[in-house]
Amino acid sequence: MSTDEQKLRDIKELMIPIIKKNYEHLNNKTLDDQLCGQLWKVHELKFIKQFDYNMRWSFRLLKPDVPKEVRYLEHEIRKLKVKSDLYGRPNKNRVVNMLKETMNKYSGSIITKYTELRNESLGRKTTVIATEKPKSTENIEVQNIKASDKRPPTSNKQLIYRDKLLENWAENFYDENDEQTPAKVDYWNRQYYILYVEEKPDKKKLEEIKKIFFEETSANSDELYLSDEDLEAKWKNAVEDKLDDIKYVNDKLKRFRRTGLPKRVRQLNRDLMKVRFSRQFYEHDKEDAIKMIKNAAKPYSDKELMWWETSFGNSYYTDNETPYGKRMLIIQENTRTYHDRYATWTPRFSKLIKKRRKLECDQSKTVEQRMIELKPVNIEANEVVNKQRKTPEEKEKYWEGEKQIERERVEKCDQEVKKFKEAGPRINQLYRDIENLCLSDAFFRMGYNKQISMYIKVTAKYTDEEVIKFWETLQQ
Secondary structure, X not given: OOHHXXXXXXXXXXXXXXXXXXXXXXXXXXXXXXXXXHHHHHHHHHHHHHHHHHHHHHHHHOOOOOOHHHHHHHHHHHHHHOOHHHOOHHHHHHHHHHHHHHHOOOOHHHHHHHHHHHHHHHXXXXXXXXXXXXXXXXXXXHHOOOOOOXXXXXXXXXXXXXXXXXXXXXHHHHHHHHOOOHHHHHHHHHHHHHHHOOOOOHHHHHHHHHHHHHHHHHHHOOOXXXXXXXXXXXXXXXXXXXXXXXXXXXHHXXXXXXXXXXHHHHHHHHXXXXXXXXXXXXXXOHHHHHHXXXXXXXXXXXXXXXXXXXXXXXXXXXXXXXXXXXXXXXXXXXXXXXXXXXXXXXXXXXXXXXXXXXXXXXXXXXXXXXXXXXXXXXXXXXXXXXXXXXXXXXXXXXXHXXXXXXXXXXXXXXXXXXXXXXXXXXXXXXXXXXXXXHOOHHHHHOOHHHHHHHHHHHOOOOOHHHHHHHHHHHHO
16 A cells, blocks of 8 residues: 555545545434445545645655755644644644744745745745745734824934834733633743743653643543543653743743843833733723733833844844834844854954955955855864864865855845945945944953943944844845
8 A cells, every 4th residue: 555545545544534524513413324324435535636735745855955954844844733732723823923933033034936936836935935934923013004004203312112012012912812712822821921920940841731631631521520530641742842932931021031131121021021921811891901911011111122123032122112113133143243252252253254354245356256264264264163173184074065065155245235336325334334343353352241331332334124124124
């Protein structure tokens, strides 16, 4: 028997009881075997088509023109597909968030390539290609404000539209509860309260989640009685997904420990999560729920709230920030990137890498000329990292393995230079000013706060809109 035939037989065994149950529910009568067989044939054709597509898609992914990152993305999406606890309407928001989290790991070009290949395998035309990966992972509506929404008036130094930000997030949190049944909402909120609020080891969190799982399973089971053995068996099937939940939230909370974020932002998150997962928040109407979120945020400044939103949503900025707020977030994000990168570099290694970067982007030389000059720089940088000199033979061997990677960096820099030239003279000059700043020895030696000050000073002659355009061009 072929693999597909075996799959069909296994699926049929699973589907027949479902087909019968659905038929009896709709028609109030028992389904006979002949009609059941006819109904199964309809499903069977769909599965055969799916098998065919899966085979074509799998073979397509194995072809040499497919970047390995596309295969990694597909692997992660498949892992989400088989998570049993993600099925059903109550998990809709969580599914979207987890998918966006997964996609955020990959560049816009990889997502575009993935989309093109999927459509190719399905025989579709790619009419809309994603060129930028999604930033927010919590509230889709925050970044897709209706065109008719009026932006509140703002002062030059105002960072956020505070009321709008809090109302958007409060509504999003409140609507999550609308996806839950009253019988489940308490258990759901209790679990996520533990994950987001309680600062305990993962092992302890899992123990408490297990207790909640037993309570929920016993309360909502169709069976009259569940023994301890029954509950343990069900827990065994669920524990891997619960561990994934712990990891998912832990990864999100790590964002609040990034460079430049004060502890108060973490406390703000805890205070908001206490409200979000409270019974009172669920029981009140939406207007009162919004007030509860606003009250929780009262002790915190606009800056802290801005930092909270972009950390929680894993976004650079949203429409809840003013142009000035976006400017400051861009400065913070770009400074953090360089600061964290430089934190592990020695001054000698830093000079070599910055020399390499300048050579890679030197438009006065051809690619081949740059490659010749980049060879000794790469070799020396590797020797510095490994604290070991190479023999002439070892140098040649190392360069053979590194040469293609370096060429790709040169080509990428050429593309970057080109797109900034096309963005206009002032945006191009801003790009050059920031490059010069971040590659300077003075910037390398400064602490984070002084680096921020240097960045602010360099960009002072540019408008908020120009800084935003610079950043959006950089992300393309």
